[in-house]
Amino acid sequence: MVFVRDVMTKEVVVADPDWTVLEAAKRMATKKIGGLVVVKSGRPIGLVTERDILWKVTAKEKSPTKVCVRDVMASPVVTVSPLATLRSATRIMIEHNVRRLVVTRLDVVEGIVTARDIVEGFLETWARERRKTIAKG
Template identity: 35%
Template structure:
């Protein structure tokens, strides 16, 4: 199965100069935890609800005037829409991430692949593997000092 057959299409995005309250409202109304940050049609980062809580609120930023670009992860891991779903799952496992932006051949974002999408479309054994990889990361984060964002470009 290809990633494009399992991903969530028609996703919401944030822009780098967007104010945090606006991005947070999008997350709340769509019941999502992350927004790809797009500028000029290109993926330039990711912002999560955790980024807002830890990097903005936890750092005592002036939330009403803080821009997305001030707290977003500037680099992010992504996968191609024509990649095999199993390959995308391996990327998620290796990088211990819960969601991947999905790009087309022109490097434009066309969707998001989440653990929930994988649970719906992948074999149960693969769902368990990716859940375990993410759970290990989450446990490691709880047991450690704050860490900087780890990311790569595919």
């Protein structure tokens, strides 16, 4: 069985809710990622993604230097335990219509898991099982 902890990204890039959207976009571009966990007092309070910026700022012709992250982030943040199975994480994503889950333990961020991470985890599991079957003959 594969768990969220096995496929999650442990190096989480964070944003402050008081940052401008421009600051958040620059951080995403620098790190080559599509989303930031928004943290206040060390606790996750939201998630801001490229899509949030595109739909809530750019498409509405708002200035990214005048809009704050807190005004466009998805909140409350959707979380999952590192000990959850990939199947369970998939259900949470579908239920909340999200593609990223913040991995927390006792409200402390431990990682982030994306739909892509989960698909790759399922594929690796399938391939491993397939190799075992072939090896057995």
